[in-house]
Amino acid sequence: MSLTALSACDLLAKLDASEVTSAEVTGAFLDRIEAHDGRIGAFLRVDAEAALAQAAAIDQKRKAGNPVGRLGGLPVAVKDLLATEGEVTTCGSRILENFRPPYNATVIEKIRAADGVILGKTNMDEFAMGGSTENSAYQLTRNPWDTTRIPGGSSGGAAAAVAAGMAPLSVGSDTGGSIRAPAGWCGITGLKPTYGRVSRYGLVAFASSLDQIGPLAQTVPDTALLLEVLAGHDPKDSTSVNLPVPRYAETVNQPLKGLRLGIVPEHFGEGLDGEVEKAVREAVAVYESLGATVREVSMPHSKYTVATYYIIAPCEASSNLARYDGVHYGYRTDVKQVAADLEAERKKYEDAGDAAAVENLDSVLVRMYRKTRSEGFGPEVKRRIMLGTYALSAGYYNAYYLKALKVRRLIRQDFDRAFQQVDVIAGPVTPTAAYPIGDKVDDPLAMYLCDLYTATTNLAGIAALSIPCGFSSEGLPIGLHLQAPPFEEERLLRGAAMFQRATDWHLKRPDLGGE
């Protein structure tokens, strides 16, 4: 069996036993990227040299008998919205095409400190806005199970990299489902931690009250291992919570006795594909066979999820993205051209005797801002900036943003009530399996509706994950969504691992050919 087919935990065991070196493992994944990523497009940048150098240093350390970090030389792929010092970090946007952050994100520091080998940066929807990775300013990422289909998004590169065996571990971010949806569509495991569980310092912000960094991997124990490294309080992020981090990787294989599983009837209504529903219901039956009790819990406000999410997230985004003005970093339009254009316009208006038009002409600075932003942002990002700016405007604030915050609280209360009756809520991750590339590009609303099940988790600030639970008749993976109360990641992981020990969906691999 090739190294790239092993789970992260199996690889770690081999590394710890010195059966393989980190350099060999890293080399194997780099080779796989070399062989397949031309077609998949998961990575925006791979720094083979740096990865191998880091791997060699870890091997040295291990050889010398020095303690090695928790990740022990395992390669990790990183979504391109995590700041890496001195290395290009684009957030999938043209406006950051040459941005090299002067610092490392906290999670990058943690991965390095844990001796994770950073392979490269993965593709994503621009500013994490999108569900298919088609909004990347740079490239398409294809679903390894069917390269005519989207991998999901916005962490599409992160999910595709793991699914295609090009990385054993991957770090993504989830604002409305951006880890779980692509994990579901790519047939892997992806976890969105509780808001505040993982430091956001160095995560280029989309919607600050919803964004959360999390792990993607082949299996639940692999996911637990990476979460353990990522999680923890960070004095640099006021919203990170000061709670001890459980040893997820150690407890993950302890089954949950007397598990009470909740099913939300509202999640099995209109829009849910029959094959997805069937796979999810079968997964629930698996839990029953493992001794879990199942009951329905109502989430009366879940029908407002998409509306609420698509007010709050764009509002915060419109503010977070105000800083991209082409001055301090990133893309800037050709200022000489701007000045020349303005001069020509002035002349034109003067010749026409239009004094008012001359008076209203932009300054070079203002026109530079306008052109930089208009050239640097893609259409989906612009759409959300406009939505958010509108919703925050005087006179609309109460009707939109404030109202959305109130509904958000009601959604959280739905969960609080439900979690008094059940331990974990199970349901579909997305309404359908992965759709064809280009299918929803012209229909943003249809794309937004895919966030129906996942965005509610972010609004409530709780923990959730996606694990594979079946395949469609077209051979596309289907995900099972599990949600747990805040800071109950351990429960979530143990519950998910129970399922994976009883099933083998997570062991299926796409055939990339050429092997």
Add this chain to the structure above:
Amino acid sequence: MSKPYEIIIGLEVHVQLLTESKLFCGCSTKFGAAPNTQTCAVCTGTPGALPVMNREAYRLAVKAALGLNCQIATFTKWDRKSYYYPDLPKGYQISQYDQPLSYDGYLDILDPENEEQTRRIGIIRAHLEEDAGKSMHDEVAGKADSRIDLNRTGTPLLEIVSQPDMRSPAEAKNYLTELKLLLNYLNVSDCNMQEGSLRVDANINLHIDTPGGKVATPIVEVKNMNSFRAVERALAYEAERQWEVWQETRQKLGDVPKQTRGWDEGAQITRGQRSKEESSDYRYFPDPDLVPVTMTEEAIEEIRRSLGELPARLRERLVEEYGITAYDSDVLVNQGRSLVDYFVTVADRCGDGKTAANWIQQSVLRTLNEGQIGIDRFPVSAEALADLIKAVLAGKMETSRGREVLARMTETGETAAEAMKGLGIAAVDESELEALCAELLAANPKVVEDVKQGKLKAAASLIGQAKKKNPNVNATRVREICLQLIEQM
């Protein structure tokens, strides 16, 4: 004031707090560093960086608010105020919108019409926010180069908004003076207008008596005033201007959009700036990167206990305990807490508050003003000055001689005793003094005659002569002895 109107003034004051580091990052707030050397990923708005609140800044803000007799909120949050400007790198300023950390306070100021009285000026709110960077515009010779310095970006600013309770430019000046004094006593800001650590915007309009009743003129916001004096002048100019505009146009509040005018120090006039809509759309919303701030009653009380004695109370206490006049008390207190401490030490040690106040005002303050120094750099310690005053009070030398001694002490740093010795000052004993007087009387028969005739003033010339012969003699004693001797003749 014979004009048929009342001037209505409200002030918005921004003061930088005396913290070592910025409001949301660890960068230094020190003034005067080379441009853009005190910045980091957070205060330059670098993508991914996050703000973390400086607790000390919050404590200082609450301290100032308590000094302003404000109510302190037990729960506040941070809001983003959005606008585009080159010196605002995030495209928004972190401020407090609808839940300021404090509200409903007041400041008592001297009534310029009657210095014996105070006027109470309401404080609507005081809240904390981050400062923007500094734009330096170079518009010489048609060049429109602008440079941005982000050292100041993120410095903690306390915005203090008064009620429109001031009725004259002089009151506005007194308000600022008292505010600055208070903040200095609290040690929360150095309020240096030149360095921009205190900035003032004024809102002003007129309430005009008309046959149909009182009419308000449009409110104008005046900016760009660089000293308290400038504030007073700008407001006086603006009141007069609004009166003239009223007479010409009869424009009332609400007829035109709120106007912003800048004070032109050179021309001593206000000039119209961009007109702004009734309320600019700053798209305020709660900053999701920061958690709300909660204050317990205990924490508020702990800060209250750290306030120390504030100017208003101190003025009263000095009058009560040291028997000095309200005027003297005012002069001393207005110099700041360290001068008051100096005064109290001198007064306690020499046992005479009135005399101590006189010496400090007439000698010490003059030296401080001439040297442009603070009391902390005055070379004569409070103890040394008290010893000198004691010596004068004991009749060891005349007050004028004492001032010479103080001058020497100031110059050399000597103690009172050393300086007196250095100047050859020694008490003249009675027999020596009597001999001297007898000698003078013998040499001045005309004076003796005049005094006998009842012209007691004539004795004055004897005093002058006595001082020439021995500078240490006490004038009063010389006069007394001479008159006694003449009577016996």
